[in-house]
Amino acid sequence: MIRPRSDVALMEGYHSPQLDVQVRLNTNESPEAPPTAWTNALNDAVTTIEWNRYPDRAATELRAAIGALHGVGPEQIFVANGSNEVLQTVLLTFGGPGRTAAVWEPTYALHSHIARITGTSVAVGERAADFSTDPAEVARVLSEARPEISFLCSPNNPTGVVDDEATVRSTLAGVEQIDGLLVVDEAYGQFAPWSATSLLGEDVPLVVTRTFSKTWSMAAARLGYLVGPAAIVAELEKVVLPYHLDAFKQLAGTVALAHVDAMNDRVTRLVAERERLIARLQQLDVEVWPSGANFVLFRPRSIDGDTVWSGLVERSVLVRNCASWPRLEGCLRVTIGTTDEDDRFLAALEEVIA
Numbered sequence: 001m002i003r004p005r006s007d008v009a010l011m012e013g014y015h016s017p018q019l020d021v022q023v024r025l026n027t028n029e030s031p032e033a034p035p036t037a038w039t040n041a042l043n044d045a046v047t048t049i050e051w052n053r054y055p056d057r058a059a060t061e062l063r064a065a066i067g068a069l070h071g072v073g074p075e076q077i078f079v080a081n082g083s084n085e086v087l088q089t090v091l092l093t094f095g096g097p098g099r100t101a102a103v104w105e106p107t108y109a110l111h112s113h114i115a116r117i118t119g120t121s122v123a124v125g126e127r128a129a130d131f132s133t134d135p136a137e138v139a140r141v142l143s144e145a146r147p148e149i150s151f152l153c154s155p156n157n158p159t160g161v162v163d164d165e166a167t168v169r170s171t172l173a174g175v176e177q178i179d180g181l182l183v184v185d186e187a188y189g190q191f192a193p194w195s196a197t198s199l200l201g202e203d204v205p206l207v208v209t210r211t212f213s214k215t216w217s218m219a220a221a222r223l224g225y226l227v228g229p230a231a232i233v234a235e236l237e238k239v240v241l242p243y244h245l246d247a248f249k250q251l252a253g254t255v256a257l258a259h260v261d262a263m264n265d266r267v268t269r270l271v272a273e274r275e276r277l278i279a280r281l282q283q284l285d286v287e288v289w290p291s292g293a294n295f296v297l298f299r300p301r302s303i304d305g306d307t308v309w310s311g312l313v314e315r316s317v318l319v320r321n322c323a324s325w326p327r328l329e330g331c332l333r334v335t336i337g338t339t340d341e342d343d344r345f346l347a348a349l350e351e352v353i354a
């Protein structure tokens with residue numbers, strides 16, 4: 001039987017276990033459906049699709065609408081099937097055999113996972129004790145590994161920590177010195193107080209990735225994008241498969257951008273709910289980290305994380321179990337849900353740790 005490439009044979013796939021429970025707070029989805037006005041507008045728009053034709057290969061309308069949101073032209077926007085495909089395309093284009101990508105752990109597992117799949121070597125640095133990005137450690141990895149691609153994730157998944165502007169600026173300065181590319185993954189950018197999109201420029205080796213999956217209540221659509229220099233977007237367009245973005249998805253995204261206010265209302269509600277959840281957690285026997293995202297990382301103090309995770313599942317509440325991840329011993333990550341869901345989570349947690 002044919003065997004895969006030897007490095008692939010040694011890999012483990014990406015796992016995010018799903019269970020049939022009543023309260024699902026494990027994958028950082030939005031707890032709310034998109035606005036009904038969006039669903040209705042999309043239903044009408046679907047009748048205009050010419051199904052016998054290939055879609056607009058350049059996704060012109062969608063890229064223009066996303067660009068307008070960020071105050072840039074369509075040539076500065078690259079769209080793909082979820083921001084994971086955006087990251088994969090960046091790695092296929094600027095990484096690959098003989099090249100290196102840098103990550104600072106703990107962070108989003110797919111940065112290093114997709115890097116390895118594309119044959120890119122991975123240089124691993126560490127975050128500081130409070131999980132912030134440590135400029136000295138960034139400088140060490142950049143000078144030792146000279147990575148072509150460096151990944152920051154802000155707010156960081158799974159810790160929720162936001163990199164401040166000074167940290168991103170100093171990382172960018174270091175990356176410029178080695179002629180690299182800085183990717184700032186802002187999958188949770190709308191929940192955070194500032195965005196690295198403010199540092200973008202045609203001569204700046206920076207791209208910022210975003211997704212419709214979290215803030216935009218559209219995880220089912222699989223749509224993500226990056227904002228960056230037009231010259232970089234043009235290289236990505238050479239690498240991605242032709243017609244990779246189907247006509248329905250392009251419409252769904254374009255129509256969504258006519259409902260930005262409703263989407264922003266959701267962000268405001270979730271940020272308020274996040275602060276309520278954090279305040280409640282602080283009253284329990286758990287360590288809680290501050291979060292700039294739509295999830296919260298916490299560690300029960302007197303019971304181990306696996307036991308708490310199972311106790312929650314028995315009460316039909318699913319959170320992400322990070323207890324065995326390096327540097328996150330005993331930690332769990334809970335997505336912000338509706339007030340009801342979060343109350344059910346809190347009640348179950350109180351019972352389990354009592």
Ligand SMILES: *Cc1c(COP(=O)(O)O)cnc(C)c1O
Pocket residue numbers: 028081082083084085108153156157185187188210211212213219222223224
């Ligand atoms: C969820 C997530 C993504 C992937 O989002 P998709 O657009 O659904 O592929 C990317 N980066 C981070 C940090 C995430 O948490």
